[in-house]
Amino acid sequence: MVDTADSGTPARPGLLASWHRTWRRANQRSAFGERYTTAIVFLIPTVTLFTLFVILPMGEAALYSVYRWNGYGELSTFVGTRNYAFLLNNGAFRSALINTGLIILVSLAIQLPLALWMALILAERIRGAVLFRAIFFLPYILAEVATGLIWKFVYDGRYGLVAGLYGWFGAEPPFLLADRELAIYAVMIVVVWKYFGFHMMIYIAGLQAISHEVVEAARIDGASWWQTAWRIKVPLLAPVIRLSVFFSVLGALQLFDLVWALTRGGPANATHTVVTYLYNFGITRMSIGFGSAVGVVLFIICVVFAFGYRRSLMRHD
C-alpha cells in the first residue's frame, strides 16, 4: 500500500507486481531514486522562485530595517531598533494603523453584508439580474488610479458632484478630501463602492453551486424567502464567506493605489494606510531602512492574520 500511495496511482495488482520487479531490479538508478529525481526536478523551479522573490526579499527587508540606509551604496549605519522605536512613536503611523483597522471594519461590517444581500437577490433568475450584476461588478474592473481620480472629482468642493448637490440645496459644500476628520470616511465609501461587486460575484458563484433540491425542499416546507436565505443559503455559503472575509482583510491591509490616487495620504497625513505610509515615509524619502521596518511590521501583521485565520476559521474548508 505504501508503494502505491507514494506512486500516486490506484492499487492494481498487476501494476504493483511489476512495480516490485522494477524495484528489485534496481541498481543505482532505482525507481525510488527516480521518484526523488522527479520530485527534485519539479521542486527546483518553485523553490528557486520562492527563495528569490519571497524568502530573500523578506530577509533583506529585515536586515535593512536595522540600518539607516538611503538606498545607495553599502549598508553602513547600524541603528539597531531605532527605526522601530521611531515607528511606534510616530503619530502618522498610528493613524495609518487606525485607518487600516477602520477599513477592515468597514469591509467586514458594511461591504460584505451588502455584497451578500445583493448576491442573494441577484443570484435568482429574475429579470435584469445579469445586467445588475454587470453594473455592480463594473467598479471592480475599473483601474484603481482611475477610480481615485474620478472620486477626487466627485468630492471636489468647488466643481465636484458633491459640491453640486450641496449647491442645489443652497448649502456651503464641504471639502471632504481636505478635511482631516472626514477624509478617511470619504476614502472608505470609495473602497466599499469599488470592491463590494467583487465579493458579490464570489457569493453569486457560491449560491449557484448550492443544490436546487435543498432550496426547493425548503420552499415546499413553506419557508419564506428570508428563511431560505438565512437558514439554508447562508449556512451553505459559509466556506465561501470565510474565504471572502480572508480576501477582504488582506486586501484592506494592502490597500495602496486607490488611496494614493485619491489623497496621497493627506490632508496632513490623515488618510494613510500602512502601505501608503510605507511608500511616503520609506521610498519617497529615500529612507529604505525605515521603510523596511514598516514592511516588516506589515508582514508580521499579515502572517499572523493569515495563519491564525486559516488555522481557526478555515480549518475545515
Place this chain on the structure above:
Amino acid sequence: MHSTLSGLIAAGITAAMATAAVAQQTVVTWMHLESDPPVVAWMEGVEAAFEARNPDVDVQMQYVANEAFKARLTTMLQSDERPDVFYTWAGGVMRAQADAGVLQDISATVQDGWGETISAGALSAYDYNGAVHGVPWEVNQVGFWYNKGIFAEVGIDPESIRTWDDLLATVRTLHDAGVTPITTGGADKWPLHFYWTHLAIRIGGREAFQAAINSQGDGFAADPFIQAGERFAELIALDPFQDGFLGMTFPESAGYFGDGNAAMQLQGSWNYLTQRTNSVSGAGLSDDQLGWFPFPVVDGGAGAPTDTLGGINGWLVTDGAPPETVAFLRFLTNLDNQTEAARLGVHIPVTIGAAEALENPFFRLHAENIARSDYHQIFYDQDLGPSVGRVVNDVSTDLAAGLLTPQEAARQVQEAWEFETM
C-alpha cells in the same frame, strides 16, 4: 512605372542606411520634469540643434512628473536604465547621490573653460568635496505674487507690505473685503514649507541655519525656528488660505490664483508660467495684472532683508554616461542657448551675460535680487536631504492644519536631523 519603382527602391535603400546610421549613434538620455509647453518647445529646439551639429548623437528626452521623479529616482539611478543626465535641485539629495557613486565627476571639463562661463555662486552649489557632478542652469526666488486688480479694488498698496505684521494686516483687510487672501497647494506640502523656512531665514539668518546643520546648540529646535513656527501660527490664526487648501495641489492652486480667485500666492519664479498654464483660460494673469513683492522682514530678525530663498537648479551627469552627455550639457548651458532661454522667459539663466537678455520684468527683478543677496538659501526640503527635507514639509503642513505647536514642529525637525547625522 519604372521610375516609380526605382524611386521606391532608392527610398528603401536610403531608409535602410538611415536605420544603420541610427544604430551607430550614441544615445544620450535626458530626464526632465518640464511640462510647460513653451519651455518644452524651447528644450526640443536645443536638442535638435545639438543633434544637427553632432549627427552621431541621439539625445532622447524623457519626461517624468515632479513627484513621481522624486519617488523613482533612487531605484532608477541604481539600475541599468538610469538616464545619462537628469534634473536636480542640488543640495542634500545630490550629496547623497554623489556619496553613493552613481554620479560622474565632470570637474575636468568644467575647469576647462566651461566653469568660467557660469556664475560662480551658482556653480559652487554643485561643488561637493572638490568634485563637480553637474552644472546649474537657472536660479529662482520665492516671494509673494499678487493680483493687482484685487489689491487696487480693496485699496492695498503693495509697497506698504514690508514687515510680517504688515502682511498680517493685509490678510485681515482682504478678509474683511470678502476676498480669499492667499492660495496655496497644501496637498503637495512643499508650498507650505516656504512659510516656515522663509520666516526662519528672516528671523535667524544664515547663522541660525549654519548652527543647526552643524548641530550646534539646540539645532533646529533653537529659538529662531520656534519663533518661525509662532509667526506662521499668527498667520494661520487669520484663516488666510482658500477653503480646502489642504486638499489642493500646487498646480491647482496656481490655476486658482491665475483665475483671479485669490489675492496672493507665495511661490517661486516659475509660478509666472504655472499660474498661466493651469488657469481655466490658459492665459492666467497678464503682466499688467500680476505683481510681486519679496517675503516681508520680521522686526528684530537677524536675517538681512536682502537674503533670498529659492533654487539653484540644473543637471547632473550619471556614472557611465557617454562623454557626449557632457558635450550636450555644455551646449545646453552655452551663452547662445541661455540667452535665448532668457529672451523667451523660460527661466533666469546662470550663464554669465545671459540674464541681460531677460525681457520678463519679474525674472529681471529676481535675477537682481539674487545677485544682490549675500545668502541665497536653497529650498530646505532639498538642501537638508530627502528625509529631513520631507519632515520640514510635514511639520509646515501640520502647523498650517493646527496640529502641532511651534515647539513640537521645531523638535521634530531636530530629531530627524539628529537621526540623519548620527
